[in-house]
Amino acid sequence: MKFKIAVIGAGSWGTALANLLAENGHQVNIYARNQKIAASINNQHLNHKYFPNYILAKNIKAYSDLAETVAEAELIVISVPTQAVAELSNKLNDLLPDETIVVSTAKGISEFDFKTNSQLIAGAGFTNIVALSGPTHAEEVMEKLPTAIVAASQNKSAAEQVQSIFMSKYFRVYTNPDLRGVELGGALKNVIALASGICDGLNFGDNTRAALITRALMEMNRFVEYQGGKIITLAGLAGMGDLVVTCTSMHSRNRRFGIEIGKGKTLEEAKREVKQVVEGVKTCRAIYNWLKDNKINLEMPITEKVYQVLFNGEDPYQAVEELMLRSKKHEMEEIVDNSLWAQE
Incomplete structure (x- = not known):
């Protein structure tokens, strides 16, 4: 089953995950605040800032407008620094149903309230949150080197769905209920x-x-x-x-x-x-x-x-x-x- 997926953040990890998902056959929109990066992805199929030597899958479309990026999205991947997660999540909650599966990829703790990324996302109202974590350098994922990662969630169904969506011949996903x-x-x-x-x-x-x-x-x-x-x-x-x-x-x-x-x-x-x-x-x-x-x-x-x-x-x-x-x-x-x- 193929999904419409929105990746928020066109840095190295967001780009690598967007490309993985697109190669898995999903329709992927990626949000890039930098309009030059968005244009580079759309016109040349590459992210000239982070991966100038890697041609991206053609079923990735880049936007610099958040609402356009997430329109009709069935799954959201947040790939921005922890310090930006709370504000972004609040904006997304105005655009998406609370039950939308949101995948968190940042690895940090908020300085202001000592919350993890899933707690920040939940604070905006989302109820199905999955954290992706593990030994995963974006550069090696782009090279399709064998990689293993964990999809952690308190919701078994959401974790297993993310597992199925991200899994590929070079990207192995395990589930774990210990989100904390x-x-x-x-x-x-x-x-x-x-x-x-x-x-x-x-x-x-x-x-x-x-x-x-x-x-x-x-x-x-x-x-x-x-x-x-x-x-x-x-x-x-x-x-x-x-x-x-x-x-x-x-x-x-x-x-x-x-x-x-x-x-x-x-x-x-x-x-x-x-x-x-x-x-x-x-x-x-x-x-x-x-x-x-x-x-x-x-x-x-x-x-x-x-x-x-x-x-x-x-x-x-x-x-x-x-x-x-x-x-x-x-x-x-x-x-x-x-x-x-x-x-x-």
Whole structure:
């Protein structure tokens, strides 16, 4: 069954998903605020800003008018930064029925009210929301390299419908009912990718990166569990999978941003270098302020150190050294039982 789909956002990920859906046989409209990008897609079948070397499917039509883009759409894909989701969702709700399936693809947390993207979309009145998350660089999806992702929703029918619509021979989709865990895992791994980039900018090695990823997973576990998500979710694509790829790949804008910080660049200088929205920066600040404002005693040393480096000017090398010299601990405090130790 083929659908009329509207993709809101003609950045790299929105374009890659629009092309995937169009190649799956669906009629796809894509919203591009930049009229030059819209014209490029319509006239030349390419997004000259993000993918100048990839010819897009011919059944993609671009608009710079939101109402025209979503007219008669049966499914909406929102691919804009978290900071723009609430306002966009309110505009969409004026144009679409509440029961329209809305697919969220951003990975972040709102700084203003500490809400995930699905919560922001639900706040506008939509009731069938699915979050797509996992280790999915847009560049590799455009190259049709084998990729796996999670469609998470509290609505089983909506998740399975999205699974069927997006699934292809190179794009495998799994479903997951833990919407909370999937979204929070996707948001927090961007903060960890900043830390990974900082370590790379300081010319640390594979040992450092492996230790960081492993300890970060424990940090993510604490955060997700406290927030009501499932720890087991973080063993999957939206947790460990996304964490590994974002901390190791140069496709990751969060890692690239961290590299610049590790090299000694300021926040503004790193932003100019990367030239794209870096969700981890705002997410880091949102989590740090949430912990402090609510006086929550949740151990998140990596996130706290990234915040200090980004916003309080702490020296990156000193920050890593302080992480290494924290008080001695068991590797997994949660499972330690003195009866397990051999008695002297």
